[in-house]
Amino acid sequence: xxxxxxxxxxxxxxxxxxxxxxxxxxxxxxxxxxxxxxxxxxxxxxxxxxxxxxxxxxxxxxxxxxxxxxxxxxxxxxxxxxxxxxxxxxxxxxxxxxxxxxxxxxxxxxxxxxxxxxxxxxxxxxxxxxxxxxxxxxxxxxxxxxxxxxxxxxxxxxxxxxxxxxxxxxxxxxxxxxxxxxxxxxxxxxxxxxxxxxxxxxxxxxxxxxxxxxxxxxxxxxxxxxxxxx
Amino acid sequence: xxxxxxxxxxxxxxxxxxxxxxxxxxxxxxxxxxxxxxxxxxxxxxxxxxxxxxxxxxxxxxxxxxxxxxxxxxxxxxxxxxxxxxxxxxxxxxxxxxxxxxxxxxxxxxxxxxxxxxxxxxxxxxxxxx
Numbered sequence: 001x002x003x004x005x006x007x008x009x010x011x012x013x014x015x016x017x018x019x020x021x022x023x024x025x026x027x028x029x030x031x032x033x034x035x036x037x038x039x040x041x042x043x044x045x046x047x048x049x050x051x052x053x054x055x056x057x058x059x060x061x062x063x064x065x066x067x068x069x070x071x072x073x074x075x076x077x078x079x080x081x082x083x084x085x086x087x088x089x090x091x092x093x094x095x096x097x098x099x100x101x102x103x104x105x106x107x108x109x110x111x112x113x114x115x116x117x118x119x120x121x122x123x124x125x126x127x128x129x130x131x132x133x134x135x136x137x138x139x140x141x142x143x144x145x146x147x148x149x150x151x152x153x154x155x156x157x158x159x160x161x162x163x164x165x166x167x168x169x170x171x172x173x174x175x176x177x178x179x180x181x182x183x184x185x186x187x188x189x190x191x192x193x194x195x196x197x198x199x200x201x202x203x204x205x206x207x208x209x210x211x212x213x214x215x216x217x218x219x220x221x222x223x224x225x226x227x228x229x230x
Numbered sequence: 231x232x233x234x235x236x237x238x239x240x241x242x243x244x245x246x247x248x249x250x251x252x253x254x255x256x257x258x259x260x261x262x263x264x265x266x267x268x269x270x271x272x273x274x275x276x277x278x279x280x281x282x283x284x285x286x287x288x289x290x291x292x293x294x295x296x297x298x299x300x301x302x303x304x305x306x307x308x309x310x311x312x313x314x315x316x317x318x319x320x321x322x323x324x325x326x327x328x329x330x331x332x333x334x335x336x337x338x339x340x341x342x343x344x345x346x347x348x349x350x351x352x353x354x355x356x357x358x359x360x
Binding site: 070073074077080081083084086087088090091094098101 | 245265
């Protein structure tokens with residue numbers, strides 16, 4: 001084993017622990033990003049499928065509008081035929097029939113106008129749907145590209161994590177660097193520094209009794225039993 | 231639109247049709263009914279057009295674009311279909327010389343018998359040329 005100082009070993013262990021943690025965090029973030037990208041791609045695909053279903057419904061609507069238009073036209077011809085009968089009856093005898101057919105024809109005309117409005121709106125909806133689908137197409141492509149890129153990044157992340165694990169093993173074997181131990185020591189150092197700050201703050205506030213009690217508890221914790229790990 | 235029903239009975243009963251953009255009048259006794267434009271069949275080598283309308287085979291005289299209705303007329307006891315004469319109004323119209331007035335515009339009478347004769351002449355001429 002190559003000999004390095006304890007201080008260097010600890011520093012290496014801490015850096016390695018940081019690197020391993022960063023790698024694990026990146027791995028988790030990558031997994032979340034992958035899931036999010038997959039969800040987005042699926043949602044866009046769902047919208048595209050919805051657009052296709054809307055197209056089918058639009059076709060049905062157009063067919064039913066045409067059927068209604070034909071029905072109204074047949075109705076209009078029927079009123080014309082009835083009016084023709086009224087005309088043959090003469091101005092006096094046919095008056096009621098003529099008046100009735102006029103009224104029905106007028107109502108059919110209004111219905112035809114409303115139907116034309118509906119047909120126009122259906123056509124507008126259809127155009128709007130086509131515009132949306134045209135806009136969604138590139139979005140779907142982009143979402144698929146992002147998902148693929150995130151997958152590749154995740155693979156690279158896995159490779160890096162594996163390389164880091166190998167490096168960690170090598171450092172442990174060659175230099176006795178233990179990142180877990182290094183991390184624990186680093187954490188203990190940070191917490192000890194915080195504890196000293198707290199004691200100083202208690203003393204500064206004149207809380208000497210509390211500071212003394214805290215020191216006694218620390219001494220009890222750091223006693224012979226704790227020092228050998230028992 | 232039909233004229234005022236309370237007007238004197240001198241008004242003429244019939245149909246005002248639009249034929250190639252022009253108003254024409256058809257007397258009520260000539261017109262049998264209006265039907266949706268049927269499927270047309272050309273009779274090979276004769277120049278005649280026929281159609282099946284309500285179970286009857288009718289000679290069709292195209293007088294304009296297909297339009298929205300076939301006007302079935304009776305000429306000399308025979309039924310004939312006018313295709314392209316779209317009905318504008320049915321009722322009683324103020325008579326004018328050679329036709330009626332419709333919404334202040336003249337609507338000359340359409341001579342269906344002459345149309346039939348002209349159609350037949352056209353067919354005979356075609357046969358003669360052949």
